[in-house]
Structures are given as C-alpha cells and as structure tokens.
Amino acid sequence: MEKDLQVSITVIRRLPKYHRYLTELLEKGIRKISSQELSNLTGFTASQIRQDLNNFGGFGQQGYGYNVEDLHRELGKILGLDKKYNAIIVGAGNLGQAIANYKGFEDAGFKILSLFDRNPRMIGLKIRDIEVLDVETIKDYIANHKVEIGIITTPKESAQIIAQIYIESGIKGIWNFAPVDLVHPDNIVVENVRLNDSLFILSYFLNQFDNK
Structure with missing residues (x-):
C-alpha cells in the first residue's frame, strides 16, 4: 500500500x-x-x-x-492511530478541563501530560490526575518531555502567543480551539476547532426550517 x-x-x-x-x-x-x-x-x-x-x-x-x-x-x-502521542493543554478553564477529562483520547493513543494556566487559583489543581502547571514553566516542560501536540483553549488574545511558544519549542501539531486564525510556518500542522462556527451553521439550518 x-x-x-x-x-x-x-x-x-x-x-x-x-x-x-x-x-x-x-x-x-x-x-x-x-x-x-x-x-x-x-x-x-x-x-x-x-x-x-x-x-x-x-x-x-x-x-x-x-x-x-x-x-x-x-x-x-x-490516520496514525497505531502510534502514541503526548499532548499538553494551555488554558485550564472549562473547555481545557473537559478535554483533559475525556478518557476517549487516551484510549485512542493521545495522552494529556499536563495543563497550563496563568491563573494562580488554578495552578496545582488536578484534573483526572493531570496537574495544572504555571504557564511560565511551559518552555522548560516541553524541553524535558516528549510533546507532539499542543492544545490551545485560551481566549483568542493569548492564542497566537501560545502557538508561537509551541512552534519555537519544536511542537509540530497544534489543536486550536481559540476563535482566531493562527499565523504559523508551513511545516506546522494546525487543526482549528470552531465551536461557534458549528453552532452558527446549526442556527442557519434551524432558521431555514423556520422560514419554510
């Protein structure tokens, strides 16, 4: 093949x-x-x-x-599912926690190593035994761990900064949930998840049914 x-x-x-x-x-x-x-x-x-x-x-x-x-x-x-991938999440809010809590990713070979946040109240908490670390330590963390995927669940204002840290740290795959288009080199794979876009499409079709 x-x-x-x-x-x-x-x-x-x-x-x-x-x-x-x-x-x-x-x-x-x-x-x-x-x-x-x-x-x-x-x-x-x-x-x-x-x-x-x-x-x-x-x-x-x-x-x-x-x-x-x-x-x-x-x-x-x-699809690469015969391999194992390590991932980290920046943004330990509701969405980041939901992703960390979803065991299905680990069952499919995607292991969440850690979450990062800048909120002092979040740092040190554990989500399904995954610790929330200070985002200021992220560069050293990536340097000392084999991280293939960087996940972004921050507000859009912070997303590009985090993406740049991922890129400069050697991460080649970014899963972006922030509602912003990231600037990145061609050798970086970015998959954008637009939750609002999906909801707006649903709203469009509902609106079409209502107008019939």
Whole structure:
C-alpha cells in the first residue's frame, strides 16, 4: 500500500467517520462489509467510498467487499492511530478541563501530560490526575518531555502567543480551539476547532426550517 500525498483534505476528513463505523462493526462481530452496506451506514455513496479508499491502495475484493478488521487496521495506520502521542493543554478553564477529562483520547493513543494556566487559583489543581502547571514553566516542560501536540483553549488574545511558544519549542501539531486564525510556518500542522462556527451553521439550518 502506497499513500498518495496529494489526497484532498475532503477525503481525509471522511476517514475518521469510516474508522468509527468500522470500530462499531468490529464490536458487533461483523467481519465483512460491502461498499453499499458501508454507504448505508455512513451516508456516503458506495462509489465515493471506493474512490476514497482507492487513494490509499486496494482494500476490497470484488464479490466479497471489505474485510472489516483489515480495513479498520489499515485506516488506523493511515490516520496514525497505531502510534502514541503526548499532548499538553494551555488554558485550564472549562473547555481545557473537559478535554483533559475525556478518557476517549487516551484510549485512542493521545495522552494529556499536563495543563497550563496563568491563573494562580488554578495552578496545582488536578484534573483526572493531570496537574495544572504555571504557564511560565511551559518552555522548560516541553524541553524535558516528549510533546507532539499542543492544545490551545485560551481566549483568542493569548492564542497566537501560545502557538508561537509551541512552534519555537519544536511542537509540530497544534489543536486550536481559540476563535482566531493562527499565523504559523508551513511545516506546522494546525487543526482549528470552531465551536461557534458549528453552532452558527446549526442556527442557519434551524432558521431555514423556520422560514419554510
């Protein structure tokens, strides 16, 4: 299997959904599935599914479909889920604590090492045994720990400053929840989570229904 480095971001964003449904199929003891059956689950067309998977090599067999366990494993490798990643969070407010509390990340191989905050009342607290440290110590912490992912849950005014610290400290992946577009070099991967944008889209569709 050879990975196509030119795979579109649209295809990549569909892969986690495939992986999630395949996980559920395995839990139900289902060992094979056709592209049409997978289409019925995911909402994507069978043709689209085949095209998406063909970007990464041949997985299915005509007349048989897909081996669920094999496809689940290969998609996990493509998504990097066969590896372990250490992460830290800057911003120990409600959102940062919620992320630290979510055990599902650790189950998927993403370990939250520590949280950081500048509020003296937060420093020293533990969230699911994860200690909140003073943000002033973050550079030394990163230098002494293997951190691959930096998570930002600060107000937007602080987000770029934290991102710059991550970048200068050698972190290559940033998960940004702050409502601001970060400035970063091309060799830094930034995934923005726009909670308000998602809510506004929901509001748009509700508004369309109300206007019918």
